[in-house]
Amino acid sequence: MYGRSQFVGLSNFIGLLFDDRFITSMGLTCLFVAVAVPAEFLLGLGFALTLHKEIPGGRTIRSMVLLPYVAVPVVIGLTWRILFNYQAGLVNYLLYLIGLPKLLWLSTPHLAFLSVLIADLWRWSPFATLMILAGLRAIPVDLFEAAEVDGATSVQKLIWITLPMLKPIILVVLLLRTIGVFKIFDLVYMLTEGGPGNATDFISFYIFKVGFRIWNLGEAAAASYYLLLIILGITFILMRQFRTT
Amino acid sequence: MPGRTKVKMRLLVRYVLCGILVTWSIIPMIWLVSTGFKSPGEYQAFPPTLWPTKPTLKYMVSIWSVYSAEMYLRNSLIVAPVAALLATIIGCVSAYSIVRLKPKGGKVLSVFILVLWMLPPVSIIIPLYLIFSTVKLVDNVLALILAYQVFAVPFSVWIIRGFLQELPEEFEDAARIDGCSRLGAFSRVTLPLLAPGLVASATVVFLLCWVEFLFALILTHSLKSQTMPILSYTASMAEAEVLWGEIGSIGLVSMIPSFLLILFLQKYLVRGLTMGGIK
Numbered sequence: 001m002y003g004r005s006q007f008v009g010l011s012n013f014i015g016l017l018f019d020d021r022f023i024t025s026m027g028l029t030c031l032f033v034a035v036a037v038p039a040e041f042l043l044g045l046g047f048a049l050t051l052h053k054e055i056p057g058g059r060t061i062r063s064m065v066l067l068p069y070v071a072v073p074v075v076i077g078l079t080w081r082i083l084f085n086y087q088a089g090l091v092n093y094l095l096y097l098i099g100l101p102k103l104l105w106l107s108t109p110h111l112a113f114l115s116v117l118i119a120d121l122w123r124w125s126p127f128a129t130l131m132i133l134a135g136l137r138a139i140p141v142d143l144f145e146a147a148e149v150d151g152a153t154s155v156q157k158l159i160w161i162t163l164p165m166l167k168p169i170i171l172v173v174l175l176l177r178t179i180g181v182f183k184i185f186d187l188v189y190m191l192t193e194g195g196p197g198n199a200t201d202f203i204s205f206y207i208f209k210v211g212f213r214i215w216n217l218g219e220a221a222a223a224s225y226y227l228l229l230i231i232l233g234i235t236f237i238l239m240r241q242f243r244t245t
Numbered sequence: 246m247p248g249r250t251k252v253k254m255r256l257l258v259r260y261v262l263c264g265i266l267v268t269w270s271i272i273p274m275i276w277l278v279s280t281g282f283k284s285p286g287e288y289q290a291f292p293p294t295l296w297p298t299k300p301t302l303k304y305m306v307s308i309w310s311v312y313s314a315e316m317y318l319r320n321s322l323i324v325a326p327v328a329a330l331l332a333t334i335i336g337c338v339s340a341y342s343i344v345r346l347k348p349k350g351g352k353v354l355s356v357f358i359l360v361l362w363m364l365p366p367v368s369i370i371i372p373l374y375l376i377f378s379t380v381k382l383v384d385n386v387l388a389l390i391l392a393y394q395v396f397a398v399p400f401s402v403w404i405i406r407g408f409l410q411e412l413p414e415e416f417e418d419a420a421r422i423d424g425c426s427r428l429g430a431f432s433r434v435t436l437p438l439l440a441p442g443l444v445a446s447a448t449v450v451f452l453l454c455w456v457e458f459l460f461a462l463i464l465t466h467s468l469k470s471q472t473m474p475i476l477s478y479t480a481s482m483a484e485a486e487v488l489w490g491e492i493g494s495i496g497l498v499s500m501i502p503s504f505l506l507i508l509f510l511q512k513y514l515v516r517g518l519t520m521g522g523i524k
Contacts, residue, residue, distance in 0.1 A: 050262045063507050064267045067274060070503035070514075072456040074474040075496040078481055079277040082489060088293045090276060096292075122273065127518070134519040183365045186458045186474075190481065204367045212463060217371055224368025231363050 012222035022223060024198060025206040026230075032113070032202060033181045036120050040177055041170070043121060044128020049158075051129065052136045062133075069126040077190025080119040081106065084191075109199035112192045116200050119187050124180070128173050135169035136162070168242070175238045182231050203227055274500070281305060281493025288489050304490035305497075308476075314495060316468040317476040321455060321499075323386050324472055328393040329451040333443055335394070336401025341431065343402070344409040345417070355406065362399035366459050369395055374463050384466045392460045397453060401446040407520035408442025409435075445517030448510045455502055473499040 016022045051062050068076070083090045084105035092102040105115045143161050152160070163170075185204040188194060194201035194209070207227070211220030275295065280288050281304050283297040308314040339358075343351045373392050374383070382388040412435065420430040458474040465471045471479075477495050480488045506514055 047266055050259065050266060053259065055256065055259060055263075061263045061267055063511060065270045066507060066511070066515075067270055067503075070452060070506055071274065072458075072474055072477070072496070072499050072503070074456075074458045074477045075277065075492075075499060076273075078477060078492050079273050079496065081481075081487075082280055082288070082492075083273060083276060088289045088291050090272070090293060093291070093293050122269070126270070130515060131519055134515070179363050183367070185367060189458075190478070204365055207365075207367045208459070211367070211371055217375075221368065221371050224365060224371070227365050228363070228368060231365070232360070235363065 008218065012218045013225070016219065016222055016226065021198065021201075022206065025201050025203050026226070028113075028198070028201060029182060029184075029203040032117070032184070033178055036117055036124075036181050037174060037177045039117070039121055040124045040128050041173055043125035044130075044132055044173065047125060047129040048132035048136060049162075052133060065129060066126050068123050069130070071123070073123065073186035074190055076119060076123055077187045080115065080122070080187075081191055084115050106192055107196050109196055112196055112199045116184075116188055116191055116202075119191055120181070120184065123187070124177065128177070131169055131173050132166065135166045139165045171238060171242050175235060175242075178234055178238070179231055182227065277493050277496045279493070280489050281491075281495075281497055283490065283493075285490065304494045308491050308494045308498070312476065312480070312491065312495075313468055314473075314476060314498060317471055317473050318498065320386055320465075320470055321472040324389045324393070325451050325454040325502075328390045328397055328454045329447045331390065332394055332397035332401040332450045333405075333447045335398050336405050336446055337439070337443060339398070339402045340405035340409055341435070344406055345414065345435075355402070358399045358402050362396055362403075364395075366396070370460055370463050373460070377464060383464055384470050386470045388464045389461060389470065389472070392464060393450075393454045393457060397450045400453065401450055404446040404449060404517050404520050405439070405442050408439055408445070412438050441513065441516070442520070444510070445513040445520065448506060448513045449517040452503070452506060452514070455499075 047065060051058065051065060055061075084092075086092060086102060086104055086106075089105070091105060095102060103111055105111045139162065143165070144157060147157050147161055183204055184202055185208065188200055188202050188205045189208075192200040194205050203223070204227075207220050207223045210216050210223065279295060279297055282300045282302070283294070284299045284301045285303075287294065287297060287299070342348065343355055348354070370392075373395070377383050377388045377392070382391075416434050416438070417430045420434045421427065425433065456474060457472075458478070461472045461475050462478065465475065473495070477492060477499065480491045480495060
């Protein structure tokens with residue numbers, strides 16, 4: 001299988017640029033990153049603001065909200081496959097309860113994309129929550145007290161104190177998750193196997209298929225280099241942003 | 246007192262919001278676990294049932310007797326702790342060297358280590374697979390333990406580095422003035438203070454290795470070395486139909502360490518994750 005190899009120059013790298021399936025997969029992955037990362041962050045911010053204030057039972061509540069993050073991704077993928085099941089899944093049952101028709105979640109292209117997104121948000125918003133909660137704890141209380149004396153509303157405090165103070169954490173979360181979402185594999189494999197068609201054929205899964213189903217390791221390695229370049233490029237941009245703050 | 250009512254209302258709203266959050270977070274898990282105890286065919290019932298109507302232990306028994314779950318569990322219980330221990334030792338030594346010995350280019354080095362973590366697993370697995378087949382380690386737990394170091398060590402270095410930077414260097418200087426060697430100062434002064442960092446690193450790495458799927462999928466082929474995530478995968482790829490009952494039961498078993506982590510080591514998990522990210 002790799003016994004005899006032949007030097008092929010840059011042909012793998014160049015070939016990929018004209019490979020429709022590779023380009024589609026890259027585009028799809030970028031779209032997914034562009035939707036999933038901000039959504040994870042916003043959910044995480046909302047969760048963190050809800051959980052931040054100390055209330056009786058708060059510790060237990062925080063533990064339960066953190067649970068999806070420590071779950072096994074393969075199992076999460078399978079769990080959501082049960083939940084998205086056409087005939088008897090919880091999601092379709094909820095739709096039925098509010099009088100909507102059942103949907104073929106995993107076998108309709110756009111819905112499959114949405115399904116992976118929902119499962120991803122379920123798994124990863126707790127991570128953003130965790131980071132932002134740590135950031136919230138580090139904000140000095142007297143800032144808020146001073147603002148209150150000046151008559152600031154909750155929204156004003158959020159916009160003028162909380163968010164600016166959280167900026168470093170927000171950048172870290174965005175950076176880590178951008179890298180993370182580019183690597184999405186287990187969930188896609190278990191939930192949709194890249195399908196239907198190539199609706200959820202994200203880049204990591206694409207590389208896996210080229211490498212270990214078609215056994216074209218050269219092309220898979222070349223595609224990996226492109227992926228790494230994109231990740232490094234985005235990291236570089238975000239890091240520079242980071243340095244200016 | 247209207248002010249009092251307002252405070253109470255706010256608390257109520259907060260609890261309602263928390264209730265929604267908790268429901269969203271745990272319903273999928275409960276759903277999975279209950280699937281493992283539903284009698285055959287019940288998972289297809291409409292309307293679906295949250296609790297099994299006729300609970301059965303059939304699947305909880307068959308995953309051990311038919312699918313040898315104990316072998317997978319054994320492998321996971323070897324791979325994850327050993328990998329965590331190894332990564333934490335390497336991470337501790339590396340982080341100490343970078344932070345305290347301040348070698349030339351130490352900063353570049355730590356950024357480089359971070360880049361290692363960024364590598365998509367799917368691209369590392371190709372060379373790893375070729376290397377491990379050359380040295381005949383494929384289908385061996387040792388291969389997994391070594392392969393996991395690729396992402397475990399960077400994580401560990403970053404976490405421990407963060408903890409080390411928080412420890413004042415003066416402690417160690419004082420010990421050295423009093424006649425300790427560098428090694429003595431490290432082991433008697435820094436190491437005990439660093440203990441929470443080491444636990445945090447081991448906890449995070451254990452979790453990462455426990456849930457890892459892709460490397461295990463490529464590097465293991467038999468009961469000799471396959472881990473719990475592979476068992477779930479195998480059950481989902483069964484010939485005739487997806488074995489949902491078994492998947493539910495396997496899911497429950499493979500989540501137990503996660504539950505225990507959240508219960509007993511949550512503090513370290515959280516500190517490890519935030520330290521790795523923030524510093």
